[in-house]
Amino acid sequence: MTTSTAGAGEAFAGAGFGTRLSEAMAARGPLCVGIDPHVGLLQRWGLPDDARGVREFSLRVVQALAGQVAAVKPQSAFFERYGSPGMAALEETIAACRAADLLCVVDAKRGDIGSTMDGYADAFLGKDSTLAGDAVTLSPYLGFETLRPAIDAALATGRGVFVLALTSNPEGAQVQHALADGVPVAALIARQAAAANAAEIEAGAPLGSVGLVVGATVGSAARDLGVDLGAVRGPLLAPGVGAQGGGAAQIRDVFADALRAVLPSSSRDVLRAGPDAGDLLAAAQAINAELRHAVAG
């Protein structure tokens, strides 16, 4: 799997994120393991509640899963809470993923006015940025178009983005189910993601690099709101597997028309199995096998 990048503005010559992710999911199964070093998990693993603890935790997860799952997703919040040493630990985790042949989705949920978005795009998708993994999560609630600098940077460097559409938490409905000119906001976001993927799809990519976040817990919301997940033609990150109650059955229900694009994500449910590397891998493999069966059938 290539991780080489081109500079913003240059045409990206290698496989885009959607293609690389699609290949990784086909080879290893659909599971993404979230790296969320909660204080309780650090304690359980016998690690200190500081940047050294979070670094050790994350590197152990990456080592245990190296080459075994399609992707991991470090949650930036749990690194940011330790200030600059925590951010250094996030940078090391991102670099370790590259060395371990794991696609890395940095869960930072950024979104701002366009001019500020340039800065976030440089930070999380810039050619040589140490905070850039293979993709980053973005919030479109200042307007989808504000994300354009990040989408452009992702496409220019062979990276990807995941835009929050229907989040796994119940409070998200207040914003995401609301109507804008008679159309649910989540449906508009899905349409705009589909448009952003059109060129890559026309060029023959199996998936575009502009993904959506649709929680495994959202039930019939996509159907009820007319969110056409099949038309997005980008990866669909589905957090909420495990600790939030989602599982294989929910994935099949929510993503009926787009199962091959789903990247189900689970954090606490897998991480609880640690710190033993073998136990951690076994937990990830068990969930991955169930999900693989669910998306295949």
Ligand SMILES: O=C(O)c1cc(=O)[nH]c(=O)n1[C@@H]1O[C@H](COP(=O)(O)O)[C@@H](O)[C@H]1O
């Ligand atoms: O973008 C995300 O990953 C995300 C979106 C969403 O709608 N819901 C959601 O839970 N997440 C993230 O996914 C992870 C879920 O963790 P667990 O509930 O422990 O599996 C957390 O890092 C959340 O921030």
